[in-house]
Every structure is written in C-alpha cells, then in structure tokens.
Amino acid sequence: MALLEIVDLHAVLAEENIEILKGVNLKINEGQIHAIMGPNGSGKSTLANVIMGNSKYRVTSGDIRLEGESILDLTVDQRAKKGIFLSFQHPQEIPGVRLRKFLISVKQALGSKEPLLKMNRKIESLTDVVALNQEFLERYLNLGFSGGEKKKSEILQFGFLKPKVAIFDEIDSGLDVDALRKIAEAINKFKDEGMSILLITHYQRLLDYISPDRVHVYINGQIAATDGPELARKIEENGYAFLLEGIER
Amino acid sequence: MSIERTLNLIHNEFKMLEPMSKVLDIEEYTEEDFLASIDGGSKAFKVFKRRAYEEYKTLKFPAWKRVPLNKFSLKRPIPDANFELMGPKIYKRFFEMDESEEILAHSLDFQGSDRKFTLLADSFSTDGIIVRTEKAANYAETLICKFTSESQLASNLIIVEENSKLNMVFYTPGGDFSAITSRFLLKKGAELNLLFVNLSSAQSHHFSNNYYVIGEKAKLRLYDVNLGGTVVAPYHLVKTVGQGASANVKPLFFPVGNEKIDMLYLGRIIAPESSIEIEGIGTVTDSSKAVFRGSIEINKNAKNSSGNEHSSTIILSDKAIVQAIPGLFVDENDVNASHAASIGSIENDKIYYLMTRGLSESEALKLIVAGAFEPVFQEIKEIFDDEVIGGVRNVFSERIR
Numbered sequence: 001m002a003l004l005e006i007v008d009l010h011a012v013l014a015e016e017n018i019e020i021l022k023g024v025n026l027k028i029n030e031g032q033i034h035a036i037m038g039p040n041g042s043g044k045s046t047l048a049n050v051i052m053g054n055s056k057y058r059v060t061s062g063d064i065r066l067e068g069e070s071i072l073d074l075t076v077d078q079r080a081k082k083g084i085f086l087s088f089q090h091p092q093e094i095p096g097v098r099l100r101k102f103l104i105s106v107k108q109a110l111g112s113k114e115p116l117l118k119m120n121r122k123i124e125s126l127t128d129v130v131a132l133n134q135e136f137l138e139r140y141l142n143l144g145f146s147g148g149e150k151k152k153s154e155i156l157q158f159g160f161l162k163p164k165v166a167i168f169d170e171i172d173s174g175l176d177v178d179a180l181r182k183i184a185e186a187i188n189k190f191k192d193e194g195m196s197i198l199l200i201t202h203y204q205r206l207l208d209y210i211s212p213d214r215v216h217v218y219i220n221g222q223i224a225a226t227d228g229p230e231l232a233r234k235i236e237e238n239g240y241a242f243l244l245e246g247i248e249r
Numbered sequence: 250m251s252i253e254r255t256l257n258l259i260h261n262e263f264k265m266l267e268p269m270s271k272v273l274d275i276e277e278y279t280e281e282d283f284l285a286s287i288d289g290g291s292k293a294f295k296v297f298k299r300r301a302y303e304e305y306k307t308l309k310f311p312a313w314k315r316v317p318l319n320k321f322s323l324k325r326p327i328p329d330a331n332f333e334l335m336g337p338k339i340y341k342r343f344f345e346m347d348e349s350e351e352i353l354a355h356s357l358d359f360q361g362s363d364r365k366f367t368l369l370a371d372s373f374s375t376d377g378i379i380v381r382t383e384k385a386a387n388y389a390e391t392l393i394c395k396f397t398s399e400s401q402l403a404s405n406l407i408i409v410e411e412n413s414k415l416n417m418v419f420y421t422p423g424g425d426f427s428a429i430t431s432r433f434l435l436k437k438g439a440e441l442n443l444l445f446v447n448l449s450s451a452q453s454h455h456f457s458n459n460y461y462v463i464g465e466k467a468k469l470r471l472y473d474v475n476l477g478g479t480v481v482a483p484y485h486l487v488k489t490v491g492q493g494a495s496a497n498v499k500p501l502f503f504p505v506g507n508e509k510i511d512m513l514y515l516g517r518i519i520a521p522e523s524s525i526e527i528e529g530i531g532t533v534t535d536s537s538k539a540v541f542r543g544s545i546e547i548n549k550n551a552k553n554s555s556g557n558e559h560s561s562t563i564i565l566s567d568k569a570i571v572q573a574i575p576g577l578f579v580d581e582n583d584v585n586a587s588h589a590a591s592i593g594s595i596e597n598d599k600i601y602y603l604m605t606r607g608l609s610e611s612e613a614l615k616l617i618v619a620g621a622f623e624p625v626f627q628e629i630k631e632i633f634d635d636e637v638i639g640g641v642r643n644v645f646s647e648r649i650r
Contacts, residue, residue: 052605055597076604077612085605092602096620105616106606140620157606 002065003196004028004051004084004165009062011050020046020057022221028165028196035199035207037232038218039240044200045089047218048169052086053079066165081110083164087154087171093142099153100137103160110161126159130186147174155183159190166191167198172206184209204236217243253359253460253486255515257546258578272309275322278373282327286373290344293351300355301371308365315540315572316480316511321454324426330376330403336392339415343377343404350379354406357432361458362484362513370430370458374402377429382413382439391416391634400426407431409439409467418633421447421455428456435467437491442632444472445483448644450508453478465491465520470499472629474641475512476648477504477537486515489523489554499625500529504537505648513542514558518584521552529560530625532618533569534650544576547584555585562592563621565614565649615649 004026011021020043028034038044050057051064053076063070071079094102104119112119127134132152142150151171158166168187172180187210191197199206207215207229215231216223217240224243225231235243258265283302287295312318334340346354361367370377378394392415396403401424409415421427427449435441449455455478463469475481481504487496496516504510516525527543545556556579562571573590595617603613622645630638 054601075610076601077607077609080605080607088602088605092596092599094599094603094617094620096623097616102606102616106608109609109612110607140624161606 001030002027003030003067004198005065005068006051007063007065009050009064010060011046011057012060014056014058019060020221021050023062024221024223026216026223028198030194030196032213033197033199033210034214034216035201035212035232036216036218037201037235040202042219043221044218045169048086048167048198048200051167052076052084085158085161085163085166087158087166087168089170089173091142091150091154093140093144095140095143097141098138099141102141103157106157107160123156123160126156126190129159129189130155131182132156148176148179151175151179151183155186155190159186162190162192163195165196165198167200169200170202171199172201172203180206181209204232207232219243250355250358252364253357253488255360255362255486255513271312271314273312273318273321275310278323278327283372286327286375291346293348294344294346297346297351297354298372301368305365305368305372308368310365311363313480313511316482316509316538318480320479324400327373328400328402328426329398330374330401331396331398332378332401332403333395333397334378334393335395336390337388339382339388339392340378340380343379343406344375346379346406350406353408353434354404354432357406357434357460357462359432359458359460359486361430361460362456362482362511366428366456366482367430367458369456370402370428371404374404377403377405379405380407380415380417382408382410382415384410385412386410387414388416391418393418393420393634393637395420395422396424396427399424401429402427403429405429405431407433407441409433409435409441411436412438414440416442416633418444418446418637420637421449424449425453426455429458431457431459433459433461433469435461435463435469435494437465437467439464439467441468442470444474444629444633444637446474446637446641447481447483448476448641449478449481450476451478451506453481455481455483457483459485461485461487461496463487463489463491463494463496463523466493467491468494469496470632471496472625473498473500475500475502475510476644477502477508477510477539479509481508481510482512483510484513486517487525488517489520489525492520492522494520494523496525498525498527499628500527500531500541501622501625502529502531502539502541503645503648504533504539506535506537509538511540514544516545516556516558518545518547518551518554518556521550521554523551524555525557527558530562530621531560532563532565532621532649533571534565534648536566536568538570538572540572540574541590542574542576543588544578545586545588546578547581547586549580551581552583554581557586558588560590561621563618564592564594565618611650615646618649619646
C-alpha cells in the first residue's frame with residue numbers, strides 16, 4: 001500500500017508565482033526506501049519542503065496523500081503529527097532550548113503519554129547509537145554544534161519521534177566517511193518495518209550504506225527517471241548528462 | 250559635596266552642556282508631608298532627609314520625551330514602604346540610620362534617571378533598609394526584601410564589607426507606584442549577586458534609581474527583571490573605583506499591551522584593569538514600547554579596562570516600538586570597549602523548523618521567545634532562590650502570545 005503518494009504535483013514560490021514543481025509523481029509504499037538524486041539547483045529540497053507544507057511555496061495543482069488521505073490542507077505541525085518527518089540539510093539553531101527538553105516537549109506535543117523516566121532513558125540510548133556525546137542533550141538545540149553534530153541531532157530526533165515517513169534532505173552533506181557510516185547505521189537501526197524513507201542526496205556514497213528500493217532522478221522540477229539502485233551507480237559513473245540530454249531531446 | 254551625575258562628559262577643556270528638559274506642573278507634597286515622614290526617625294535620618302527635601306523643593310518633575318510622564322501624579326496618602334525581609338539578619342531599618350551611615354549615604358548621592366525622582370524617595374520615604382555584611386563573611390542564605398504594599402517610597406543603603414559575599418533579591422510582586430532609591434558600596438574583594446524583580450504592569454509608575462560603587466577586586470552581578478507599565482524607569486549606574494573591580498549587568502524586559510519601559514544602564518569605569526559588561530535581553534509585543542539606553546564610559550587612566558554593552562530585543566508585533574540607544578565614551582586608549590544592539594523579529598525558518606517537529610506556530614513562538622531569556626533565567630536559578638525565578642518564568646511565559 002502507498003504510504004506517501006504524490007500525484008502530478010505543481011507548486012509555485014508563494015511570493016513570486018514562479019513554478020518550481022512541474023508535475024511530480026512519486027509513490028512510496030510502506031516500509032520502502034526511496035532515493036531522490038539530482039544536480040545542484042534541481043529543486044530536490046523544495047520538493048521536501050512542499051511535502052512538509054512550508055508556506056514559502058503554494059501548491060497549484062495535484063495532491064500529496066498520506067495513507068490515502070490528502071494532506072494539502074494541513075499545517076506543517078499537523079503533517080508532523082500525522083507522521084511526516086523532515087531532516088534538514090541546515091538545521092536551525094534554537095538558543096535557550098535544551099536538546100533533551102526539546103525532544104520530550106515535542107514527543108508530548110505529538111501525543112505521547114510515556115513516563116519521563118522512560119523517555120529520558122530512551123533518549124540516552126539513542127544518543128549513544130548516533131555516537132553523540134550525552135553532554136549534547138543538555139546543550140541548546142543545535143547551537144554551536146558542528147555540521148556533523150547537527151546531522152546527528154536530526155537523526156536522534158528521527159529515532160526518538162518514530163515517524164511514518166522520514167525525509168532526509170542531504171543528510172550526507174558535510175560528513176566525513178566515518179560520520180556518514182555512523183549516521184547511515186543509525187538510520188537503518190531506527191527504521192521500523194513499516195516506516196518509509198525518502199533520501200535526498202547528490203551522491204551515490206550514502207546509498208552504499210542504505211539500500212534504496214527505488215532511485216529517482218529529479219531534474220528541473222520533475223522526476224526524469226526512476227529505476228532500481230543501479231541507476232544511482234550509473235549516475236555516479238556518468239553524471240547527469242545522459243539524462244539531461246534525454247530531456248532536451 | 251557634588252553628586253554622581255548621569256552624564257559627566259568632559260574632554261580636555263570641553264565640557265558638555267546640559268539640555269533643559271520640559272517639566273510637569275503637578276500638585277506637590279508639602280512641608281507637612283515631609284515632617285510627617287521623618288517623625289520617629291533617628292537624628293541622622295532626619296539630617297539625611299532634610300538635605301534631600303531642601304533640594305527636592307527647588308526642582309520640578311520632568312515631562313520626559315521618549316516615554317512621556319503626562320499621566321503621572323503623586324499618590325495620596327503618601328505611600329509607606331512595607332516589606333518582608335528574609336535571610337541573614339544583617340539589616341536594620343533606614344529610619345534607624347546612624348551618623349556614619351548618613352555620611353556614607355550622602356557620599357553616594359547621585360542624579361538618577363532624574364534627580365527629582367531620586368530625591369522623591371529620599372525626601373518622603375518613611376523607611377527602607379540598611380544592610381551591612383560582616384567582613385569576610387560568606388552568606389549561604391539569600392537576603393530577600395519583598396515589598397508587600399501596593400505602592401512604596403523607599404531608600405536603601407547596602408554595604409558589602411571587605412571580602413564578604415552576599416546574594417540579595419529585591420522583589421516587587423506588583424503594585425501601582427514606586428520610587429525607590431538605593432545606594433550600594435562594595436568594598437575590596439566583596440561580591441554581591443543582586444536580583445531585582447519588578448512584576449508590576451499595566452497601570453503603574455515605577456522609578457528605581459540605583460548607584461553602585463565597586464572597590465578593588467570587588468564583583469557585582471546584577472540581574473534586573475522588569476515587565477512594563479504606564480511608565481517603568483529602571484536606572485542603574487555602576488562605577489568601578491578599585492583596580493580589578495568588575496560588574497556584570499543583565500537586564501531582562503518584556504512589556505505588553507500599551508506598557509512602556511524606559512531603561513538606563515550606565516557603566517562608569519574609573520579604575521585600571523576593571524570591567525563592566527551590560528547585556529540586555531527583551532521582547533516587545535502589542536503596542537508596547539521599550540527604550541534601552543546602555544552606556545559605557547571609560548575614564549582616562551583606566552588602563553587595561555574593558556567595557557562592553559549589548560542589547561537584543563525580539564519584536565513580536567508591528568505596532569511595538571524599540572529604541573536601543575547605546576553609548577560608548579572612551580577617554581583612554583589602552584582599553585577594550587564595544588557596544589551593539591540588535592532588534593528583530595523571529596526568523597520564520599526557526600518557527601518552521603520547530604513546526605516540522607509537531608509544535609503549533611504559537612508553541613514554536615513561545616519556545617523561541619522563552620529560549621531567548623532562558624540562559625539568564627538559568628544563571629539566576631543557580632545563584633538565587635528557585636522559587637523566585639520559577640514565578641518570573643511563568644509571568645514571562647504568559648506574556649508570549
């Protein structure tokens with residue numbers, strides 16, 4: 001069954017009325033991992049933000065469905081409450097809000113009634129899995145974190161919040177090989193059987209550690225090609241040129 | 250004896266001219282009121298107050314420009330100072346003042362936000378506290394002075410003796426009027442952690458005038474927490490007179506509705522190797538107004554000293570007004586000095602980020618605004634009574650909307 005389905009989705013930049021999604025179709029079944037690859041500036045992050053409901057963008061036609069129901073009329077937080085999670089390429093820094101306290105507040109906002117002690121233990125064990133020092137739990141959310149630490153903070157949030165669909169926007173950018181492997185291992189570990197994942201990335205290297213069921217190439221506001229994991233390797237070897245030529249023709 | 254002036258700019262043969270300000274024409278307290286206020290006090294108390302009153306009579310109340318005082322009138326009957334005192338027994342009542350304390354209080358005389366308000370408290374207050382620590386004593390318990398009346402006039406004198414350490418809180422839970430004048434002397438090696446909490450709001454006038462003289466290697470940490478009112482005007486002049494003296498001043502403010510707050514924090518660095526940091530944090534919303542004047546003066550010969558002033562204000566409404574007026578007056582080359590002010594609304598990207606985690610827009614906003622104050626609340630919590638800051642946190646949190 002399709003957990004997340006995007007149907008002929010068109011969207012514009014809300015302030016400038018410039019079309020940036022030009023008919024996107026995507027169907028991710030329960031438990032599947034999909035990867036979206038594409039050259040710089042192709043609008044991959046925009047797609048993630050439109051799915052999440054960022055008010056910078058306005059959907060002009062098409063639909064986004066979660067478990068068969070349209071989520072277009074839902075606010076960002078309502079979409080999060082329905083089970084969509086977006087991991088940011090550049091997570092925001094929030095001074096004065098401790099990571100541990102933030103995780104607990106958010107979990108409670110999502111309706112969790114788990115006792116605090118249990119939540120705290122869970123957070124600590126997840127922190128170990130992402131190889132983040134537990135001191136970070138008492139630090140302000142992402143404030144002064146290095147690029148890698150911010151990514152770990154995102155994965156920790158993902159592991160703790162347990163969404164139905166998680167979108168990772170360039171989770172691999174700015175990471176060294178060891179950090180990338182650690183983060184990929186954590187994603188694999190935190191992923192439940194029914195959970196679906198959408199990885200947005202430039203590079204094949206992330207897909208060496210997380211095996212996608214489907215790989216899509218996203219160019220100029222559209223999905224230009226879809227295939228199995230071999231598509232990612234082909235792009236790694238040949239670049240995007242052969243696909244661009246296809247489009248231009 | 251000359252008083253410590255708010256602006257005292259002299260450079261070589263140049264001297265500033267003081268502007269003439271507009272004044273209010275309101276009904277004054279009388280000689281009879283004054284005589285009633287000194288009744289029962291010590292001889293020194295009467296001397297102190299008579300001198301204040303003689304000058305008071307010659308002055309008019311200011312009209313003020315940025316935060317006008319057009320709704321101001323003197324309250325009748327004349328407010329008493331009612332307060333509860335908790336903590337170490339190192340205080341006496343202001344009306345019990347002895348001669349040496351009178352001489353000291355006189356030597357610590359100052360102009361304040363306006364001399365008339367400084368003298369209003371000194372002339373007509375019936376009470377206040379005099380605190381004197383023991384030499385080299387370290388008080389584990391916080392001294393809390395909690396005002397309990399709707400309105401108060403009070404004068405205070407706080408002496409922190411050599412190498413002693415004291416935590417002190419002035420707490421005003423609410424009320425419609427106050428004029429409080431306080432003088433602080435920190436002797437060599439003394440440490441004072443001081444918290445002012447004024448939770449008065451809406452229809453209220455508050456004038457808090459404070460002057461601190463900090464001796465050699467003495468340390469002042471000052472937290473000043475205010476909301477806003479018809480006019481709330483905190484004034485703190487901190488002066489380092491001893492080598493290696495230091496002061497850290499952290500004002501927090503949060504006016505809402507039509508409330509106004511007009512603040513002045515002034516660091517005057519006289520001694521070499523001394524330092525003053527002023528760091529204000531605030532939020533304005535609705536149609537409220539905050540004026541934040543933060544100034545650092547470094548006098549000639551204050552070599553290797555440092556003075557830094559910064560304020561940051563979050564604006565939550567298009568109608569709210571912030572005027573940050575930083576000032577830096579440096580008359581010595583061998584120093585480290587800076588000032589800065591930031592004013593801005595909350596970045597939409599931060600709200601969006603928190604919303605992607607399931608918080609509603611208003612929950613996200615609350616979290617971000619509360620987060621701006623949190624590091625200072627945390628410091629206050631670590632130094633002072635947990636209960637005091639818990640109440641302040643709640644009041645601030647309720648104001649975020």
